[in-house]
Amino acid sequence: xxxxxxxxxxxxxxxxxxxxxxxxxxxxxxxxxxxxxxxxxxxxxxxxxxxxxxxxxxxxxxxxxxxxxxxxxxxxxxxxxxxxxxxxxxxxxxxxxxxxxxxxxxxxxxxxxxxxxxxxxxxxxxxxxxxxxxxxxxxxxxxxxxxxxxxxxxxxxxxxxxxxxxxxxxxxxxxxxxxxxxxxxxxxxxxxxxxxxxxxxxxxxxxxxxxxxxxxxxxxxxxxxxxxxxxxxxxxxxxxxxxxxxxxxxxxxxxxxxxxxxxxxxxx
Amino acid sequence: xxxxxxxxxxxxxxxxxxxxxxxxxxxxxxxxxxxxxxxxxxxxxxxxxxxxxxxxxxxxxxxxxxxxxxxxxxxxxxxxxxxxxxxxxxxxxxxxxxxxxxxxxxxxxxxxxxxxxxxxxxxxxxxxxxxxxxxxxxxxxxxxxxxxxxxxxxxxxxxxxxxxxxxxxxxxxxxxxxxxxxxxxxxxxxxxxxxxxxxxxxxxxxxxxxxxxxxxxxxxxxxxxxxxxxxxxxxxxxxxxxxxxxxxxxxxxxxxxxxxxxxxxxxxxxxxxxxxxxxxxxxxxxxxxxxxxxxxxxxxxxxxxxxxxxxxxxxxxxxxxxxxxxxxxxxxxxxxxxxxxxxxxxxxxxxxxxxxxxxxxxxxxxxxxxxxxxxxxxxxxxxxxxxxxxxxxxxxxxxxxxxxxxxxxxxxxxxxxxxxxxxxxxxxxxxxx
Numbered sequence: 001x002x003x004x005x006x007x008x009x010x011x012x013x014x015x016x017x018x019x020x021x022x023x024x025x026x027x028x029x030x031x032x033x034x035x036x037x038x039x040x041x042x043x044x045x046x047x048x049x050x051x052x053x054x055x056x057x058x059x060x061x062x063x064x065x066x067x068x069x070x071x072x073x074x075x076x077x078x079x080x081x082x083x084x085x086x087x088x089x090x091x092x093x094x095x096x097x098x099x100x101x102x103x104x105x106x107x108x109x110x111x112x113x114x115x116x117x118x119x120x121x122x123x124x125x126x127x128x129x130x131x132x133x134x135x136x137x138x139x140x141x142x143x144x145x146x147x148x149x150x151x152x153x154x155x156x157x158x159x160x161x162x163x164x165x166x167x168x169x170x171x172x173x174x175x176x177x178x179x180x181x182x183x184x185x186x187x188x189x190x191x192x193x194x195x196x197x198x199x200x201x202x203x204x205x206x207x208x209x210x211x212x213x214x215x216x217x218x219x220x221x222x223x224x225x226x227x228x229x230x231x232x233x234x235x236x237x238x239x240x241x242x243x244x245x246x247x248x249x250x251x252x253x254x255x256x257x258x259x260x261x262x263x264x265x266x267x268x
Numbered sequence: 269x270x271x272x273x274x275x276x277x278x279x280x281x282x283x284x285x286x287x288x289x290x291x292x293x294x295x296x297x298x299x300x301x302x303x304x305x306x307x308x309x310x311x312x313x314x315x316x317x318x319x320x321x322x323x324x325x326x327x328x329x330x331x332x333x334x335x336x337x338x339x340x341x342x343x344x345x346x347x348x349x350x351x352x353x354x355x356x357x358x359x360x361x362x363x364x365x366x367x368x369x370x371x372x373x374x375x376x377x378x379x380x381x382x383x384x385x386x387x388x389x390x391x392x393x394x395x396x397x398x399x400x401x402x403x404x405x406x407x408x409x410x411x412x413x414x415x416x417x418x419x420x421x422x423x424x425x426x427x428x429x430x431x432x433x434x435x436x437x438x439x440x441x442x443x444x445x446x447x448x449x450x451x452x453x454x455x456x457x458x459x460x461x462x463x464x465x466x467x468x469x470x471x472x473x474x475x476x477x478x479x480x481x482x483x484x485x486x487x488x489x490x491x492x493x494x495x496x497x498x499x500x501x502x503x504x505x506x507x508x509x510x511x512x513x514x515x516x517x518x519x520x521x522x523x524x525x526x527x528x529x530x531x532x533x534x535x536x537x538x539x540x541x542x543x544x545x546x547x548x549x550x551x552x553x554x555x556x557x558x559x560x561x562x563x564x565x566x567x568x569x570x571x572x573x574x575x576x577x578x579x580x581x582x583x584x585x586x587x588x589x590x591x592x593x594x595x596x597x598x599x600x601x602x603x604x605x606x607x608x609x610x611x612x613x614x615x616x617x618x619x620x621x622x623x624x625x626x627x628x629x630x631x632x633x634x635x636x637x638x639x640x641x642x643x644x645x646x647x648x649x650x651x652x653x654x655x656x657x658x659x660x661x662x663x664x665x666x667x668x669x670x671x672x673x674x675x676x677x678x679x680x681x682x683x684x685x686x687x688x689x690x691x692x693x694x695x696x697x698x699x700x701x
Binding site for chain 2: 056064089094109118122129130254258
């Protein structure tokens, strides 16, 4: 009996000992949490692909559908990235290709290829809070927001989530006054974000509706953004997701704008 | 103005398209089934659109029809992606009430493949574009369709296809594109048949009363042309050098015996740079136009050599609002000779011609409504051209648009001033599939 107790005591103290560093890590700062969340949400694997269906519903409940394939490659976690978007529907934008070289330290480079004119058009990209292809998602929701653009403040830690409030350093550059993100404590995936307008009224929310584990990476496979002011919303569904498919950097060049790479194709 | 005959013509075009607006659920699903069947059984994608478009001149005086455009168009776009290459066929079937014709217009029929890892080849009829200008072209000598551009067809039709072999090589040091066209592909120029123009022989503007024909260059032996580009992107700054050897793409020469326009020899050497600048995009491009058949500039029937340059800047001005400006100039290289040998009574061009362009684009209603205005203004010619358009995507399939092409000029013979009589408004309806 005594032996059993001592064994339990040993196990307990061992557990406590092991748990100590874990508990220390629980006291992450807002900055650290957001950095890890950014890596989890936007930098899974070294590269990846997905097919995306966006259902855009306007305030009068009329719907539109965008379908496209997206390729992503990371130069480094948390660093520069390249994106390639190949449109499939609606048919008037079919075969158009959109390419972004995302830079951390300067403005992104963006190109759009119009196949009917064989035209590689360079796009001015100063405002990242503009609708992505007419949806309620912004460019920034797709490729991530610069971590240095906000002050991150951990305001609550629940059993399963961190709640981080983000206040923009340059209020004039954005349409919100702050946004609050709920981040899963285990996976560091952001699961919900709400935006307050300049009067402090909630007007926009972004939500991860489904998260699945794909190739070892927790991955959002369905998400929704609601524009509470206009009543419109967009639901994105992600299919045929693959990570670490060995995308080469040269895929993200003019050559492949004019000639889509095979990686954009999947089963229809 | 709007005559009864023209109204009838528009009605006929509309009727040709009537089966379309009444697309029932059944027809819709039949089309989907055909698309799926082609994809499943032949790995071939079928897409396209049906469209009707009509437009009128607003202030006609010369010998032209009131109707500037009136057509029903079906575009079929078939592509087959195979392991080793992509085969593409794009053709338009057009019923045209202005020309009173029904034609099949083959826009693309080409094969794209990669014989080497760092090499792409595209053979066949294809649309080709390069250069940095926005509706201004210096080193892009590929054929344009100026008639389509001025009468309000979709922007896609500004580019006429070329029958060509395009070989692209990709190296770490730079990329090289080489385009060979076995016979010359000229631009669709303004000849008077649909749009009126300044006729230097008559010394006045002319329309159908003097359709100015050209001497086509279509001999395989001597009428081939070639274009080359060497390009490199160095951390977001795109540099390119260009070369062209062929002919002026619009008929700038005159054969006085046959009284036909000709395409004199032309070589062009140029360069361009494009990069992000001040939160927007800046570009600069130049080219030296060596008029091969008149290098001394003393033949009044042939164009002078020219130096051309342009610079532009585009940026977002607000949410879903983009603006751009461009400055463009042409400089005749042998102006003294040109002046000396110009026949008496002929209108004289200036040594320099400059052009400013301004573009404003605004997207509204979740980017389904696009309002755009593009203006050319030449301080030297004292003329201008405004392209204004409203495009609304009613649904994912349906789109309507309306616009105008407005020409103004102090003189009848300047580049845009000569088209004053062609000022037109148009509207179109398109169903994409």
